[in-house]
Amino acid sequence: MTITMRDVAQASGVSLMTVSNVINGQPGAGAQTRVRVMEAVERLGYEVNLTARRLRKGLTGNIGLIVPRFDHPYFGELAARLATALAETGRHLSVEQSGASAEGELAALSHARLATYDAVLLNVVGLRYEDVDNLRTSVPVVLLGEQGMPVRFDHVRLDNEAGARLATVHLLGCGARNVLIVGGSHEDQQSMQAIRTKGWERAHTDAGLTPSPDGVLRLPELEVACARELVRERLLRSPDVDGIFAVTDQVAFGAMAGARDAGRRIPEDLQLVGFDNLSFGEHVPPGLTTIDPGHDWMVEHAVRLIDQRIEDRDVAPQQLTSPSTLVVRGTTRC
Amino acid sequence: MTITMRDVAQASGVSLMTVSNVINGQPGAGAQTRVRVMEAVERLGYEVNLTARRLRKGLTGNIGLIVPRFDHPYFGELAARLATALAETGRHLSVEQSGASAEGELAALSHARLATYDAVLLNVVGLRYEDVDNLRTSVPVVLLGEQGMPVRFDHVRLDNEAGARLATVHLLGCGARNVLIVGGSHEDQQSMQAIRTKGWERAHTDAGLTPSPDGVLRLPELEVACARELVRERLLRSPDVDGIFAVTDQVAFGAMAGARDAGRRIPEDLQLVGFDNLSFGEHVPPGLTTIDPGHDWMVEHAVRLIDQRIEDRDVAPQQLTSPSTLVVRGTTRC
DNA sequence: CACACGAACTGTAACGATATAGTCCGAACG
DNA sequence: CGTTCGGACTATATCGTTACAGTTCGTGTG
Incomplete structure (x- = not known):
C-alpha cells in the first residue's frame, strides 16, 4: 500500500541499508548511488515511517x-x-x-x-x-x-537583567524622568523579580541617576487585577510618575488598566514597558512596548x-x- | 532494560500470544490463565509499547x-x-x-x-x-x-435550535419581556446563526408570544468589538430591551461591555445568556449564564x-x- | 471405541526501519 | 606479483507487538 524503503531499494537497484544510509546522510555510499537513490525517493514519493524508526531506535x-x-x-x-x-x-x-x-x-x-x-x-x-x-x-x-x-x-x-535594563533605558531615553518598577522586589536575590529590579537600577546608575528607593512597587501577586489596583492607588498618590517598567506583560496589562483608572493617558502622560512579549500585547491598544526574551x-x-x-x-x-x-x-x- | 511481553510470558509460563490476547481482551484464554498473566503484569509493572503496536497495526x-x-x-x-x-x-x-x-x-x-x-x-x-x-x-x-x-x-x-430555545426560555422565565437576539440572522437557513434564530423564535411562539421583527440584531462579524459597539448603540435607542440572547459567548462578552457602556446593570436592568460555555465565561463577573453545547x-x-x-x-x-x-x-x- | 469438534493455547512471520558484521573489489605498496 | 587496505555496498538480526495458522487435548456423539 504505502511505499517503504524496500520499494526504493528495488527501484534503485541497491540494498535496503544503502537506502537507509543515503537517507540519513551516513557515510558508505558513493556519489552516483546517492543520486540514484534520491531520484527513486522523489519519484516514488517515499517518506520514512517514523513509527518503525522509533521502534528500532527505542524512542x-x-x-x-x-x-x-x-x-x-x-x-x-x-x-x-x-x-x-x-x-x-x-x-x-x-x-x-x-x-x-x-x-x-x-x-x-x-x-x-x-x-x-x-x-x-x-x-x-x-x-x-x-x-x-x-x-x-x-x-x-x-x-x-x-x-x-x-x-x-x-x-x-x-537574560533577565539585560532585558530589564534595556526596558528602563528605553523609558529614560524617551523622556521619562520618574520610572516605577511594578512587581519589583529586593528579596531573594535569585528570584526573577529581584534580578529584573537589579536591571532597572543598573539602567539608572549607568545614566548617572539614582533610582529612588520608593520606585519599587511590590506586588503580592504578579496578576492583572492586583497590578491594576496597586498601580491606580500609587498613581493617585504620586502624580510625578511618568514611566512604568512592569516586570511581566501580565503586570503591564494590569498597570495599563490602573493608569486609565487614575486618569492617565498612555503614552502622553505615562509611558510603559512590559517584559515577555506575549502575543496579546500586540492587540491591546495602543500596543504594548515590551522586552522579547528571545x-x-x-x-x-x-x-x-x-x-x-x-x-x-x-x-x-x-x-x-x-x-x-x-x-x-x-x-x-x- | 524495559519490560516486554516476552518477560511477562516467561514469568507467567505462557506464550507471547496468550499474553497479548489477555491484555487486549481477546478470546482464547482461560480464566485462571488470565489471572496469572495479569498478576505477572502487575508484578513486573509491564506496559505495552505503543510504538511497536502501532508499527504492527499500521497506525x-x-x-x-x-x-x-x-x-x-x-x-x-x-x-x-x-x-x-x-x-x-x-x-x-x-x-x-x-x-x-x-x-x-x-x-x-x-x-x-x-x-x-x-x-x-x-x-x-x-x-x-x-x-x-x-x-x-x-x-x-x-x-x-x-x-x-x-x-x-x-x-x-x-443541537443549535434546542440550545437557542433553552436560552430564550430561560430569559423569558426569569422575567425578561423584550429579548433581543444578538448575532442572529434569517439568511442562509443552514447557517448556525439562522438555526439559533429559529430557536429564539420557537421559544417565543411556544410561550404564546410573537417575536418582534426588529428583535434580531445582526452583526457583520461575531466578534467582541463589533458586538460591543452595536449593542451599546441599540440599547441607547431601545430602552425597553431587558434581555439578550447572544448567539455565541464571544458575542456575549461584547454585549456585556456594550451594556455597561450604555449604563445598564447586569442582571438588574438587563439579563443575558450566551452560547458555547467557554471557560472564560466563568471568570468574567458576574459570571456568564450560557448554553453548554455538550x-x-x-x-x-x-x-x-x-x-x-x-x-x-x-x-x-x-x-x-x-x-x-x-x-x-x-x-x-x- | 473411533471420530469430530471446539476451547485453550502456541509458533512463526510479519510491520518498516537500523546496527552490526560482514563481503567484494580495485588500488597501493614492497 | 602477492598482499594489504579501505571504500562501497549487502545480509542478517533485531526492536516489541499482533495476525494467522497451527497444535493439543478433553468432551460429546453415533
Whole structure:
C-alpha cells in the first residue's frame, strides 16, 4: 500500500541499508548511488515511517515540558512555540503541570512519569539549586528559564537583567524622568523579580541617576487585577510618575488598566514597558512596548540541546543565554 | 532494560500470544490463565509499547483536527478537550487551520496531508454539502458541528435550535419581556446563526408570544468589538430591551461591555445568556449564564466514532446529536 | 471405541526501519 | 606479483507487538 524503503531499494537497484544510509546522510555510499537513490525517493514519493524508526531506535517521539501552571499565557505561548518546533521533526510535546511548587516539580520528574518521554524540558521556577542538583534521571533533561542552576544540566537561560535594563533605558531615553518598577522586589536575590529590579537600577546608575528607593512597587501577586489596583492607588498618590517598567506583560496589562483608572493617558502622560512579549500585547491598544526574551531563540536552542543529548548522553552540558530585544509599540513615545 | 511481553510470558509460563490476547481482551484464554498473566503484569509493572503496536497495526497514533482558525477560543477549547480525551489512549491531536474557507478546508483534506493521521475530525464551517459530498479519502473522517451534511459520514452534531430555545426560555422565565437576539440572522437557513434564530423564535411562539421583527440584531462579524459597539448603540435607542440572547459567548462578552457602556446593570436592568460555555465565561463577573453545547458529550462520542471506524471501515455511519444544557451563572436573575 | 469438534493455547512471520558484521573489489605498496 | 587496505555496498538480526495458522487435548456423539 504505502511505499517503504524496500520499494526504493528495488527501484534503485541497491540494498535496503544503502537506502537507509543515503537517507540519513551516513557515510558508505558513493556519489552516483546517492543520486540514484534520491531520484527513486522523489519519484516514488517515499517518506520514512517514523513509527518503525522509533521502534528500532527505542524512542517514543514524545518530549515532555514541565511548567508550573497551564493557565498562565507565558507558558501557553512557550508550549505552542515548542510544539511547533518539534512538529517539524514529527515529534510531539506533552505539557505537564507541576503546580509551581518544588514538590510538584519533583513529582512530575519521577521515573515512572518520565519513562514515556525521549527528553524533558523543565521550566525551573520554585525549584532550588539543591532540588535540581539531587535529580537523577535516566531521561535527558534540559532546563529552561532562570539562572543559578547546576551546570551538570543543559540550560537555556533568559537574560533577565539585560532585558530589564534595556526596558528602563528605553523609558529614560524617551523622556521619562520618574520610572516605577511594578512587581519589583529586593528579596531573594535569585528570584526573577529581584534580578529584573537589579536591571532597572543598573539602567539608572549607568545614566548617572539614582533610582529612588520608593520606585519599587511590590506586588503580592504578579496578576492583572492586583497590578491594576496597586498601580491606580500609587498613581493617585504620586502624580510625578511618568514611566512604568512592569516586570511581566501580565503586570503591564494590569498597570495599563490602573493608569486609565487614575486618569492617565498612555503614552502622553505615562509611558510603559512590559517584559515577555506575549502575543496579546500586540492587540491591546495602543500596543504594548515590551522586552522579547528571545522566545524563538530559546526554543531553537532548547530543541538543539535535546537532540544533541539524545544522540550522545555524554556530550558536555551547555549553558546558553538568550539575547533580549526591545519590541517598540504604542505605550512608549519613541 | 524495559519490560516486554516476552518477560511477562516467561514469568507467567505462557506464550507471547496468550499474553497479548489477555491484555487486549481477546478470546482464547482461560480464566485462571488470565489471572496469572495479569498478576505477572502487575508484578513486573509491564506496559505495552505503543510504538511497536502501532508499527504492527499500521497506525500512527495521530488524529487530525481541522478547524477554521486557531485563534478563536471555541476551537481552542474544543482542541484541548479532544487532546485530553485522546491522550488517555496514548494518542495525539494535531490541529490544522483551514482558514474558514471552503478551499482551505479542501486543501487541508488533500491526500498527502491526511496520510499521517489515523483519522480526521473535520469541523464543518464554511463547507457546503456538495464540497463534503465530493470528498473521497482513504482516512476515516468524522464531521463535527453543524447540521445538514452527507449521511455518508459519521457526524457529531450540535443541537443549535434546542440550545437557542433553552436560552430564550430561560430569559423569558426569569422575567425578561423584550429579548433581543444578538448575532442572529434569517439568511442562509443552514447557517448556525439562522438555526439559533429559529430557536429564539420557537421559544417565543411556544410561550404564546410573537417575536418582534426588529428583535434580531445582526452583526457583520461575531466578534467582541463589533458586538460591543452595536449593542451599546441599540440599547441607547431601545430602552425597553431587558434581555439578550447572544448567539455565541464571544458575542456575549461584547454585549456585556456594550451594556455597561450604555449604563445598564447586569442582571438588574438587563439579563443575558450566551452560547458555547467557554471557560472564560466563568471568570468574567458576574459570571456568564450560557448554553453548554455538550462539549464533553461531543468529544466522548467523536472519539468513539473514530475508534469504531478505525476498527472497521464498513460499519454504518452514525449521526449523533449532542444534548444542550443550560449553565446558570450571574447574568440572569434566576 | 473411533471420530469430530471446539476451547485453550502456541509458533512463526510479519510491520518498516537500523546496527552490526560482514563481503567484494580495485588500488597501493614492497 | 602477492598482499594489504579501505571504500562501497549487502545480509542478517533485531526492536516489541499482533495476525494467522497451527497444535493439543478433553468432551460429546453415533
